[in-house]
Amino acid sequence: MISKKNVLFVGAGPIIISYRKKYSSIKNIRIFTRSSNKELNDALIGDFIYYDLNKLLQKIDVVIFSISPTKSMINSEENTLFKSKFSEFLNHCKKLKIEKFIFLSSVSVYKNHNEKPSTEKDAVESSSIYAEEKINFEKKIISTFKDSCISYSILRISNPFGMILYTKRVNNFIDSIFEKNKNMQQIFVDNQGKSLRDFIFIDDLSEILHHFIYTQKNINGTFNVGSGKSYSLNEVIETFKLLNINLRISMKDYIKPDSSNINISKLLRQSDFKYTDLLTAIEKIKKESNKFIFLDPPI
Secondary structure (H helix, E strand, C coil), X not given: CCCCCCEEEECCHHHHHHHHHHCCCCCCEEEEECCCCHHHCCCEECCHHXXXXXXXXXXXXXXXXXXCCCHHHCCCHHHHHHHHHHHHHHHHHHHHCCCEEEEEEEHHHECCCCCCCECCCCCEXXXXXXXXXXXXXXXXXXXXXXXXXXXXXXXXXXXXECHHHXXXXXXXXXXXXXXXXXXXXXXXXXXXXXXXXXXXXHHHHHHHHHHHHHCCCCCCEEEEECCCCEEEHHHHHHHHHXXXXXXXXXXXXXXXXXXXXXXXXXXXXCCCXXXXXXXHHHHHHHHHHHHCCCECCCC
């Protein structure tokens, strides 16, 4: 029996839509996002920097936070304002004594991507602006909540896919294949397709998120979130071919090490999650691709 909790999603539009479809009986969800969509017609729409925190956090038990500064904000006054607002937001959560704070981070924070699978104890590195922002937010969350009664979980997610069902803005290999194939565009593959990725289907991610929201356990800490299995890009391409999806592939030579292997044993100690295999997941996206529900990317 799921205890009733009032849940706030901040950002992560495609994940929210997937979650609501999978758990349609759960109604006590509040959503805040930058852009509107018919699937999120009850969402609060606005700019996080200027939004009223009392309105946003009123009677909320669990927060799932995903948004980061947009590229246009970097090195601007807006970026400073965003970080200040995030600190204010965390302190407001602490003041209100919410039960849980869940942050959707990324495995892109890890320093090494070509050796043994990364664990949560491995070093992190600001290898990109995106990774730097995630690392800074992780540190801020830990420093704010570590001595409080609030449970906090940082989920470092590895290559979520299936986003193409809900958004025009895709940034992973599998979804980009669908997008480029739909538009009859060439697909360029680095490192002769030998790079490795741990992918997680968006529906499986929703299940994991559901566990973190509703588990009665206090689960402070950082967790790698993926399928626990890495595929080469060539293996992904072959999976598409098994489904008779014609691809326009152009292989490029070796450029730089570019693989993401993660250890998810810490996550699996929480629950015995069941993962959708790659073939089944891609087949599901193929079947649904004729009725895409697109979220417009934020300006």
